[in-house]
Amino acid sequence: IHAASAAIQNLKIRKEENRQFFTETNLVLLSKLKKVMIKIAKYIKEIREFKWLRRYFTSKSIEETFRLLTTEFDGYISSLNFSIIIELKMQNEKDCAALKHDTHETNQLLLQLVESVNYNKEFRDDVTKIKDGVMDIKECVQDIKNIKDCVHDIVTMLKHFEEFSTMKKLFNNLQSSQYKSELKEEDFIDSLLNLGDFTFAERSRGGIQKWIRNSDHLELAFTEINSNLLSKEHQKSLLFEVSLLKKLRGSRDIVQFYGLVKDEYRSKMYLVTEWSQYGNLREYYKQKKLKPSIKLQIALDIALGLNFLQACQILHRDLRSVNIMIGSHEHAKLANF
Known part of the structure; x- marks a missing residue:
């Protein structure tokens, strides 16, 4: 292209000397030569910018396009009888060799890109597998922790069952006349709570009052028991029975008992249980x-x-x-x- 451009430029400079060259036929050929040179320049630019890579395996090969353009170019040069035909042919051979070399390098580059993409995909897959493995380990650890908590709850429940069973047997024995006289205050003293440990919250629902335990702000229900209607022996039995019910802490499906509390000022006794919101x-x-x-x-x-x-x-x-x-x-x- 450079050689042809130089020859055309030389013709322009020496227009007067080459007046006989600029015939109507040659002017048409020069116009077509210019167009094919523009095509070749555009073609080279596309190769440099790698625009062909996306169509590399689906459109005409680079060599085929190159051959068609150079054949058309050589035809116009031959028709114009330029003196540079032989030089252009030699340059064409060099360009073909260079093009084959560039094509080989492009193929190698594409192979490297494919290998790189495959490697990155395998690496991402490995990272994903590692993440999944870590999540599985975390789930196993959580399952073990849940099992440990469950075992602890079962052990606690069994302990409460054992305590409840022991106290129930004692309570049944105390119901008989031969054991009633043996019922002592130390058997039920743990059921008595200190009224000062609680704060009154509100009166609610048929004589049941809402109180708050000061230590942890736990909401509790105080149900009044008319202790004046109970004999001393009945009061002792009630206290012992509440001590027994306090041991029933193995289920969330029954109301929990916390004990009894006395209001000495008002001469009242209250059964303390968990508060029911509704x-x-x-x-x-x-x-x-x-x-x-x-x-x-x-x-x-x-x-x-x-x-x-x-x-x-x-x-x-x-x-x-x-x-x-x-x-x-x-x-x-x-x-x-």
Whole structure:
């Protein structure tokens, strides 16, 4: 192209000397030669900018396009009888050799790119597998922790069962006349709570008061017991029975007992249990329309509570809606058993 451009430029400079060259036919050939030179220049630019790489394996090969352009170029040069035809032919051979070399290097570059992409993909796959493995290990550790917590809860529950069983046997023995006289204050003293450890919160629901334990702000229910109607022996039996019920801490489906507290100033005694946020079941379903899913959950909670009491050899003799309390998260708990 440079040689042809130089020859054309030389013709322009020596226009007067080469007037006979600029015939109508040669002018047409020069115009076509210019167009093919523009095509060749554009073609070379595309190769430099790698625009062909995306179409490398689907369109005509580089050699084929190069051959067509150079053939067209050589034809116009031959028709114009330029003196540079031989030089252009030699340059063409050099360009073909260089093009083959560049094509080989391009192929090698593409292979390296493919290998790099494959390596990166394999590396990402390995990293993903490692991450999945770490997550599996974390899940296993969490499962082990959950099992450990479950075992701890079971051991605690069995301990409470054992304590409850021992006290129940003692309580049954104390009901007989030969043991009643042996009932002493030290057998139930742990049931007495200090009223000063609690703060009154509000009066609520048929004589049941809401109090707050000062140490941890736990909400508790104080149910008044008319101690004036109880004989001294009955009061002792009540205190011992509450001590027994305090041991039933292995189930979340029954109301938890915390003990008894005396108000010496008002001469009153209160049974201390956990506070039920929504009151009893009768109050709850009168105030709120229950979804079928909530009804099923309440039924399941009641069944689990009865199953727990049966395991403790306790028969609930007054199972009705007023003796089923609804705590937080709409969880049902058995009471007054």
